[in-house]
Amino acid sequence: MSDQKFVILLAEDELADAYLVKTALKENNILAELQHVVDGREALEYLQRKPPHYAQAVRPNLILLDLNMPRMDGREFLEAIKLEPTLRDIPVVVLTTSEVERDVVSSYGLGAAGYITKPIDVVDFMAAIRDLSEYWIDLVHLPDTENK
Amino acid sequence: MISQPRQLRRTFLLAVLLFVGGMLALASFTLWRLHDDAVSNGLEISAMHTRGFEDFLTQSLHVTELVAITASEHVSNTRELSLIERSFVSTLSHAPFLRSMSMLNEQGRIVVSSNPANVGKVVDTQSYLPAVTERQEIQRIGAPWSGRDFADGRVATAQAPVEADAASFIPVTRNLTVGARRVTLLIALNSDYFINHISQKLEANEGEVEVMRFDGTLLMSTALSEQPGSMHEYVQSDLHLNEIESGKFEESNQHKKESLSSFRASRLYPFVVVTHLNREYALQNWRTEAKTLLAVMGPALLVIVGLAIAFYRRQLQLAEQRLEAERLHRINATVFDASAEAIIITDLNANIISVNATFTAITGYSAEDVLGKNPRILASGKQSTEFYEKMWNAILQHGIWQGELVNRNKNGNQYEAHSSITVFRGVDGEVQHFIGVISDITLRKQAESELRRSNADLQRFAEVTAHHLQEPARRLASYAERLAKQLAGRIDDEDTQKSVEFIGSQARRLKILLGDIERYLAADQARGKIEPDVRKILDRVLDDLSEEIERAGAAITVGELPSVLVDAPRLVDLFEVAIGNALIYAKPTQEGVPLSITIEGEVKAGRVHYRIFDNGQGIEPQYRERVFKVFERLTTSGEGTGVGLSIVRRISENAGGSAWIEEAVGGGCAVCIDLPIR
Structure with missing residues (x-):
C-alpha cells in the first residue's frame, strides 16, 4: 500500500444509504476518503474531472456503485467507463438491493469487480464494508493505468 | 425450356439461309436461262444475217452472170470493139455493183473493156474458183485485187493482201461460147457496194461480216482491219463446207473477240459468208434484264430478310417473355403449394377451381372433395347471415375482406381462422375470380387467451401486493412520526437523530411509492x-x-x-x-x-x-x-x-x-x- 490516501467514490442517490456507508467506514476505522456523488452522470463527470466541480478530483481507488439512480443508472455507468481506457481498470463494487437483483445484474457481464447486497441489518452492512475495505485497501495493489 | 430461344435462333438462321440460298439459286438459274436464250437468239440473229447476206451476194453474182450472158449477145452480133465497149458501158450503168466489164482473149489479155484503161492488161485467171476444164461455161471467182480496177490494180495474195482501208474489187470470169468463138468475160465486182449494203443491215458495233472463197481467201469484210486477199485457214479446216453448207458457233479468239458466229456457203458460187455477231451486243438485253432482276430482287431480298429478322426478334422476345411467364408461374405455383396458409381460388360464381396442399392439411378436405363446390362447406354455422352479408359487401366494394371466423373441418371439428378474400380482376377490370387465404389461428388464439389470463393474474397480483404493502407502510410511517415526537429534544447524538429522520422519511416515501404503483396499475381502466x-x-x-x-x-x-x-x-x-x-x-x-x-x-x-x-x-x-x-x-x-x-x-x-x-x-x-x- 502506498502512502497516498485510499479514495472511494460512492455513487448513491439515496442519502440514507450514503450515510450508512460513511458511518460504516468511520466505525470500522477505515482510513479512506469518501467522495459522494448522486448519480451515474455525476460519477462520470467526477472521473473525467469536469469543471467546475470536479476539476481537481482525485482518482478513486475503488468505486461503490448503486444501481438505481436518476439520469444515468449503475448499468449505464459501467458501460460508459468500459469505453474509456483510463477508467476501465478502476475496480467497481456494485451495491444491490437483493440477492435476486445481484444475480440479474451479474448476468449482464458488465465487468463489476464485486457485489455487496445492502442488508437490512445495519451491523451486517458495517461488516460487509469492513471486509470490502480490507480486501481492496490492504490486499490488492492495483496498477495505476492513469499514469502509465 | 432454357434452350427455347437458342432453338428458335437455329431454326431462324436455317430458314433465312435456306430462303436466301433458294432465292439466289432461283435468280442464278433464271439468269443462266436468260443468258442461254440470249446466246441462242444471238446465234439465230447471226444466222439470219448470214442467210440474208449470202442470198444477196449469190443473187448479185447470179445477176452478174446474167449480165455477162446478155453481154455475150452483143459480142456475138459484132466484132466491132467500140460497139462492144459501148455495150459494156451501157450494161454497167444499170449495175452499180459492177465496176468494169472486160473481155479477155485466149492469152488472157484484155482486148475490150468498159474502162478503156484496162485494155492490154493481162489477167491470169487460172487460180479462179471453181477450177474448171476449158470447156465449162461457169462463173468463177478470183482473188481480190487492190485498187479501183485492173488498170491500176494488182492481185492480192496471202503474203501481200490489200492494205487496210485501201480500195479493192473482186474479179469474176465467165467463159462464153459465141458462135464458134470462145470468149472470157472479166468483171470487176465493186466490193464497196456490198460492204455498204451489209453495213446498213449490220452496224459495225453489232458485228462483222466476212466473205471468203472456199479456199479461205478473204474477198471482202466489213471490218476495216481485215485485209482482202488474206488467207483464213479456218474456212477449210473448221467449216467442213464439203459436208455442211451452214452452221453456228461461238468463238472467242484474239482477232474476233467474243462473238456469236454463223456461216453459210453460197448455193451457186464458191464463196462463204461468215457473220461474227458481237457477243457483247447480243447479250446487251440480257445484261439489262439481269440488272433489272437483281435491282428488283436484291432490295426485295433485303426487305424480306429485314422483315424476317424483325419477326424473329419479336418471336425471340415473345419466347423470352413466355419463359419469364413460365418461370413466374412456377414460382407462383411453388408459393401456392408451399404456403403455410390454405389458398382457395374460385370462379366468378364462387365455385372452387383450385386449392393448395395446406388447404387439405387445415380443412381435411382433398382437392377432389371441394372442386366445383362453394366454400360455404367450410362454414361452422357460428357466423350469422349478417356477418356474411357484410363480408360480401366489403369484397365487392373494396376488392378485399379480412377477418376472423370459426370454420369447421371435414371431421366436424371447429377451428378459428384468419381469412382474407381478394377479388381477382381481368385486364378488362371485370371480376373473374375470388382468392381466399385461410390460416388456422386456433393455437394463436389459445396463446393469446393464455397471455391475457396471465397478464390479468399478474396485474391482480401486483394490485393486491401494492394494496397489502400499503398498510404496513402506513403504520411504519405513523410509528416513525410517533417515535420522532417522543424522542424530540431527548436525542443528543447526530447518528441517532439521523436514524430517526431517515426512518420517517423512508416510511413516507414508501407510502407514496405504493400509492403511485397502485395508480399506475389502475391507469388502464x-x-x-x-x-x-x-x-x-x-x-x-x-x-x-x-x-x-x-x-x-x-x-x-x-x-x-x-x-x-x-x-x-x-x-x-x-x-x-x-x-x-x-x-x-x-x-x-x-x-x-x-x-x-x-x-x-x-x-x-x-x-x-x-x-x-x-x-x-x-x-x-x-x-x-x-x-x-x-x-x-x-x-x-x-x-x-x-x-x-x-x-x-x-x-x-x-x-x-x-x-x-x-x-x-x-x-x-x-x-x-x-x-x-x-
Whole structure:
C-alpha cells in the first residue's frame, strides 16, 4: 500500500444509504476518503474531472456503485467507463438491493469487480464494508493505468 | 425450356439461309436461262444475217452472170470493139455493183473493156474458183485485187493482201461460147457496194461480216482491219463446207473477240459468208434484264430478310417473355403449394377451381372433395347471415375482406381462422375470380387467451401486493412520526437523530411509492364517470395540492379546458401527477421570480390538447422520453417516486391518446397530453 490516501467514490442517490456507508467506514476505522456523488452522470463527470466541480478530483481507488439512480443508472455507468481506457481498470463494487437483483445484474457481464447486497441489518452492512475495505485497501495493489 | 430461344435462333438462321440460298439459286438459274436464250437468239440473229447476206451476194453474182450472158449477145452480133465497149458501158450503168466489164482473149489479155484503161492488161485467171476444164461455161471467182480496177490494180495474195482501208474489187470470169468463138468475160465486182449494203443491215458495233472463197481467201469484210486477199485457214479446216453448207458457233479468239458466229456457203458460187455477231451486243438485253432482276430482287431480298429478322426478334422476345411467364408461374405455383396458409381460388360464381396442399392439411378436405363446390362447406354455422352479408359487401366494394371466423373441418371439428378474400380482376377490370387465404389461428388464439389470463393474474397480483404493502407502510410511517415526537429534544447524538429522520422519511416515501404503483396499475381502466366540466376536476386537484402549492410559493394559471373522453378519477390522476411534478422539480431560473404553473387546453383537429407547463429549468432533450419509464427520475429529490409520468402516459394511451414533453416558452417543462374530445 502506498502512502497516498485510499479514495472511494460512492455513487448513491439515496442519502440514507450514503450515510450508512460513511458511518460504516468511520466505525470500522477505515482510513479512506469518501467522495459522494448522486448519480451515474455525476460519477462520470467526477472521473473525467469536469469543471467546475470536479476539476481537481482525485482518482478513486475503488468505486461503490448503486444501481438505481436518476439520469444515468449503475448499468449505464459501467458501460460508459468500459469505453474509456483510463477508467476501465478502476475496480467497481456494485451495491444491490437483493440477492435476486445481484444475480440479474451479474448476468449482464458488465465487468463489476464485486457485489455487496445492502442488508437490512445495519451491523451486517458495517461488516460487509469492513471486509470490502480490507480486501481492496490492504490486499490488492492495483496498477495505476492513469499514469502509465 | 432454357434452350427455347437458342432453338428458335437455329431454326431462324436455317430458314433465312435456306430462303436466301433458294432465292439466289432461283435468280442464278433464271439468269443462266436468260443468258442461254440470249446466246441462242444471238446465234439465230447471226444466222439470219448470214442467210440474208449470202442470198444477196449469190443473187448479185447470179445477176452478174446474167449480165455477162446478155453481154455475150452483143459480142456475138459484132466484132466491132467500140460497139462492144459501148455495150459494156451501157450494161454497167444499170449495175452499180459492177465496176468494169472486160473481155479477155485466149492469152488472157484484155482486148475490150468498159474502162478503156484496162485494155492490154493481162489477167491470169487460172487460180479462179471453181477450177474448171476449158470447156465449162461457169462463173468463177478470183482473188481480190487492190485498187479501183485492173488498170491500176494488182492481185492480192496471202503474203501481200490489200492494205487496210485501201480500195479493192473482186474479179469474176465467165467463159462464153459465141458462135464458134470462145470468149472470157472479166468483171470487176465493186466490193464497196456490198460492204455498204451489209453495213446498213449490220452496224459495225453489232458485228462483222466476212466473205471468203472456199479456199479461205478473204474477198471482202466489213471490218476495216481485215485485209482482202488474206488467207483464213479456218474456212477449210473448221467449216467442213464439203459436208455442211451452214452452221453456228461461238468463238472467242484474239482477232474476233467474243462473238456469236454463223456461216453459210453460197448455193451457186464458191464463196462463204461468215457473220461474227458481237457477243457483247447480243447479250446487251440480257445484261439489262439481269440488272433489272437483281435491282428488283436484291432490295426485295433485303426487305424480306429485314422483315424476317424483325419477326424473329419479336418471336425471340415473345419466347423470352413466355419463359419469364413460365418461370413466374412456377414460382407462383411453388408459393401456392408451399404456403403455410390454405389458398382457395374460385370462379366468378364462387365455385372452387383450385386449392393448395395446406388447404387439405387445415380443412381435411382433398382437392377432389371441394372442386366445383362453394366454400360455404367450410362454414361452422357460428357466423350469422349478417356477418356474411357484410363480408360480401366489403369484397365487392373494396376488392378485399379480412377477418376472423370459426370454420369447421371435414371431421366436424371447429377451428378459428384468419381469412382474407381478394377479388381477382381481368385486364378488362371485370371480376373473374375470388382468392381466399385461410390460416388456422386456433393455437394463436389459445396463446393469446393464455397471455391475457396471465397478464390479468399478474396485474391482480401486483394490485393486491401494492394494496397489502400499503398498510404496513402506513403504520411504519405513523410509528416513525410517533417515535420522532417522543424522542424530540431527548436525542443528543447526530447518528441517532439521523436514524430517526431517515426512518420517517423512508416510511413516507414508501407510502407514496405504493400509492403511485397502485395508480399506475389502475391507469388502464376507467374508474368512474366522465365529468364534462374539467375545470371542476382541476379545482379539486388544486385544492388537494394547496399545501404543496403554498410551500412552493407557486402561482397557478388556468386556461380553457375542453372536455375529454376520460373518466374523472383518472383525469384527477393526470393533473395531480403533472402539477405535482412541477411543484417538486421545477425551480425558477430567474432569481426572485416565483414558480409559475399554467394549465390550459385547446381543441386541435377534433382532439383535445392539454399543456401543463412551468417556468422552471426544463428537461434536457435526451431525458424527455426517459422520464416516462417507470421509476425513472432525474433528481434525487426525496419526494419523487419516478412513477408519476409513467401514470400520465399509461392513462393517456389507454384512453386513446398520448403524452410527451416539450420545452415551454422560456425554457420550462411542458407536459403535453393529447386526448379524444368528448
